[in-house]
Amino acid sequence: MSKLANYYHNKVAVVTGAGSGIGRAIAHGLSENGARVYCTDVDIESARKVAGELKNASAYALNVTDAAAMAAFAAEVYAAEGRVDLLFNNAGVGHAGLVIDTELADWRWVMEVNVMGVVHGIHAFLPLMLKQTGPSHIINTASGAGIIPMPRTAPYCASKHAVVGLSQSLAAELHGTSVGVTILCPGTINTDIIKNTKMRGASAANRQSKAIEHYAKRGASPNQVAADVLRDVVQGRLFCVTPRKEVGLGWFLQRLSPGLMQRIMRARMNQVEGAASI
Ligand SMILES: NC(=O)c1ccc[n+]([C@@H]2O[C@H](COP(=O)([O-])OP(=O)(O)OC[C@H]3O[C@@H](n4cnc5c(N)ncnc54)[C@H](O)[C@@H]3O)[C@@H](O)[C@H]2O)c1
Numbered sequence: 001m002s003k004l005a006n007y008y009h010n011k012v013a014v015v016t017g018a019g020s021g022i023g024r025a026i027a028h029g030l031s032e033n034g035a036r037v038y039c040t041d042v043d044i045e046s047a048r049k050v051a052g053e054l055k056n057a058s059a060y061a062l063n064v065t066d067a068a069a070m071a072a073f074a075a076e077v078y079a080a081e082g083r084v085d086l087l088f089n090n091a092g093v094g095h096a097g098l099v100i101d102t103e104l105a106d107w108r109w110v111m112e113v114n115v116m117g118v119v120h121g122i123h124a125f126l127p128l129m130l131k132q133t134g135p136s137h138i139i140n141t142a143s144g145a146g147i148i149p150m151p152r153t154a155p156y157c158a159s160k161h162a163v164v165g166l167s168q169s170l171a172a173e174l175h176g177t178s179v180g181v182t183i184l185c186p187g188t189i190n191t192d193i194i195k196n197t198k199m200r201g202a203s204a205a206n207r208q209s210k211a212i213e214h215y216a217k218r219g220a221s222p223n224q225v226a227a228d229v230l231r232d233v234v235q236g237r238l239f240c241v242t243p244r245k246e247v248g249l250g251w252f253l254q255r256l257s258p259g260l261m262q263r264i265m266r267a268r269m270n271q272v273e274g275a276a277s278i
Contacts (some may be wrong), residue, residue: 007234009034011245012081016064016121017091021191022141022184025222028183029230031055035086037086038077042091064091064117065122075122086233087130089121090141090184090215092159094193096211106198107155107165114159114164118136122170132152137180137233144187146249148254149261151269164266183239184229187246190219220246 001009014031017023027037031054037142039054040062041047051059062073077084094115095106118140129136145153146160164183171181194215199208220243232240241247254261 004230004234005033007033008086008230011035011085012038012083012086013042013086013088014038014077014121014125015088015090016040016062016117017042017141018050018088019043021193022186022189022222022225023088023090024050025226026090026229027051027054027057028223029226030086031057033230036081040073040091048121057077064089064120065112067116067120070120070124073135074128078128083134083136084125084129085136086139087121087125087129087136087137088137088139088141089118090145091117092141092193093143094197095156095200096207097152097204098152101201102155103200106200109198110155110159111162114156115162116164118166122166126179130177133154135178135180138167138170139182139183139229139233141184141186142167144185144250146183147185147241148247148250149258149265151265168238180233180236181239182229182233184225185239185241185247186220186225187243188215189220189222189225190215191222198256 008030013035015023015027015037018027018039023041027039027050030037037051037054037057039047039051039057040059040060042061042063044059044061047059047061051057059203060073060177062069064070091113093110095110122138136140140163142163143155143160146164150157164185167181167183174181194211197208197211199205225242228242241251253264
């Protein structure tokens with residue numbers, strides 16, 4: 001048995017936003033390595049489709065913005081399994097546009113899904129995970145935009161920085177307990193997120209079609225993200241930054257000199273239309 005299969009075999013895993021893209025790839029990776037996967041998504045048909053592709057999986061309709069539904073779902077999984085070994089708080093949405101063109105409703109929507117969705121998962125599952133016997137792990141999907149500033153994506157960037165901040169605090173608090181934390185920071189990944197991204201401002205439709213093209217041409221495969229995060233969880237890493245070549249350099253420069261990063265971002269803003277990286 002491979003190292004991965006050895007770790008994931010018979011584990012109980014919950015994945016939010018499992019119906020598409022990175023969540024779907026993670027669900028596949030988990031199942032291929034012998035885990036039992038609870039595929040959840042606000043779009044139940046997509047979750048059903050993914051669960052149907054897997055060996056040992058089931059599908060649930062779950063909107064991560066609904067705290068009561070998240071709590072009810074956690075109770076249901078614990079009633080059936082008695083434990084959850086891996087919680088992937090992965091569901092998220094994209095938004096792009098200048099701050100000046102962004103509506104308050106946009107800010108609330110992005111924060112509600114990308115930040116409170118993760119908070120709801122932690123709030124519902126963590127107390128139960130701490131009570132069960134054996135180690136478990138929470139994996140929160142942030143983004144390269146959670147560790148590197150990105151113009152034209154302020155609400156998204158703010159939401160993902162929040163996920164990084166809350167996850168780092170959580171990891172420190174949980175040190176020495178049975179629950180580990182990994183923060184997933186993907187770069188440009190070829191998924192449907194960009195098609196569903198809310199674009200604001202002048203020539204939004206044109207910017208969106210250019211961004212869709214950019215993601216299709218330059219985006220890494222979600223399977224690569226899944227492989228990297230499943231490996232990093234086994235290794236107990238706090239950060240999974242992937243693809244390293246794309247995100248690692250920007251992260252290094254941001255830590256080295258935020259001033260230099262501002263200059264790079266200003267130049268990039270004029271080069272790339274709309275959301276280059278979500
Ligand atoms: N694709 C990228 O380039 C990229 C880069 C960095 C981070 N991310 C993050 O990765 C995660 C997954 O994104 P993806 O690229 O696979 O996108 P995707 O659009 O392919 O998949 C996202 C899934 O989340 C679901 N979802 C949306 N709102 C939800 C809600 N309120 N409750 C439950 N499910 C909901 C969607 O139905 C969809 O199935 C997100 O958190 C995203 O911000 C993506």
